[in-house]
Amino acid sequence: MPAAGRRLLEAMSGNTTARVVVSYGREVIVETGDGELLACLMRRRTNARPVCGDRVRVAHTDGGGVIEAVVPRESVIERGDFRGRPRPLVANVDRLVIVLADPPGLERLLLDRYLVLAAHADVAPLLVVNKADALDDAARGRVEATLAFYRDELGLTPLYVSARSGEGLEALRTALAGHTAILVGHSGVGKSSLINALLPELALRIGALSAASGQGRHTTTATTLFPLPDGGAIIDSPGVRTLRLDHVPAATVLTAFPEVARHAGRCRFNDCRHAGEPGCAVAAARERGEIAPERLETLAVLLAEAGDG
Template sequence: MNIENTDPKPGVVFMRTRETYYVQIGRERILCTASTKLKQEIVVGDFVVWDDKHRITTVRPRHNQFSRRAAGTGYQQQIIAANVDQVLIVMSVAKPRPRWNLLDRYLVSAEFAVIPALICLTKMDLVQGTAQREEIEAVASEYASIGYDIILTSTQTCQGIDELRSQIQASISALVGQSGVGKTSLINALEPELALRTQDVSHHSNKGRHTTTTSQIYPLPAGGFMMDTPGIREFGMWDMTEEDLIYGFPEMRPYQHACKFSDCSHHEEPGCQVRQAVMEGDISPYRYQSYLKLREDL
């Protein structure tokens, strides 16, 4: 069937490969390519318009986009997701072990993009009955006290799956996280009929293997959509200043302009209200150290 997009209403890109884009409009799905005249990058989640030869000619303005600094030596932007209602940050509590500073990178980038973030800790069954579980729960409590929603899950025991389902229904959620943390297993738990392929963590490196190689949007039975994104091992923040960075730590914002010096780096200057808040217990020492580490990487 030759589907011509004579309706000005755009379709949404629900999957892409290297040179092709799968676009959905209503119940129809169309395979498209990008017009050679189009200079803008097309990403999953974009609303696009195409011509009678199924060439995408227009990308509608995005409501938002979640980006990172592209891997490699150059300074380029990589847009991970566009037009989403929330970013679902997935981190395993074991195999691979949690990287809290990586979580903060995701959270700061979500704050900078003005996209709500939901934290999902997976594989809780692997720490059941251990001291590590108490440590995980303590860290989770810290993030919850800042104001983040955080859900502890296990696809093996179904812990937290119903709670997660209620948090993502009727919304478009972009799953982000390292390889091997269980993003694909989560989608399978939420929608078993998809039966997406998963891979175990490497026993040699204890790092995840890539299962998802391209972003794709899946509909969920209770309503809403899940955007699965490829796992990554590093997350460089994109186009962020020092002032942007501290804005990405909500608990530090009230103290941002209260320091003695207007250009305070919140590191060693006298009269720093951020450091004072840390000493008084109003800001987590861990989160403060995370801020300093991220500041070095800008």
């Protein structure tokens, strides 16, 4: 619907379309189109439980608002609960920024998990190597060798940045402008430092969120959306530091391994798991050196976790 038509409907209904910035259980902080931060409660019959990044219909009340409905999502990143059931974490993102650093070291299994998560949500991944200024020649070569496959086979050219020195930050700002991105990464990679470098008015924003909540505080453990100065937004979420893939189908896991998928269709059995079955075209490709053994080891781990694994 055109923006003018949407505004007319809002005026007629008395409702406003806003975006969820952070959720504290039943209380949600939203930002309206004119930049107002509003503390809202959810109606019991809301069509979905709003999460960070959601667009919602809000009815104003004295001193706050009530969420009437969640606008249909363009994308959603989920994580499995303890029973493997999908639970929405963030919505309406179009970039998954995977932050890496050495130290603490590049963990390929975790990187591949994030790539599967991106494929499942149909969100474009972006690799960012932080602390680039601390890499000596040997460390830089080690990182480049680890990521060469992802660059050459998957088309994921990493950005080398440093929150401390400012190296590469302009290129990162350009890559994020106009997008809604969520930052993910292992503990110690410097996500918080990157967010501070990208958001010069972060302290003011956190103060405004604290004031809007009426609690005088904003917890750093809550998944939170921050607008970027050049347009777009960035989401910081501690909820995806580690994750399982219980809610992701095996077929989606395979899409993150295109060099395997190219051969999988020629396996003798349609349900081949590429783990020693007779007539496995993937095993034959591995023997010919067309698939790296470590990639198959990672795939086996992730397929075992998959929802239909």
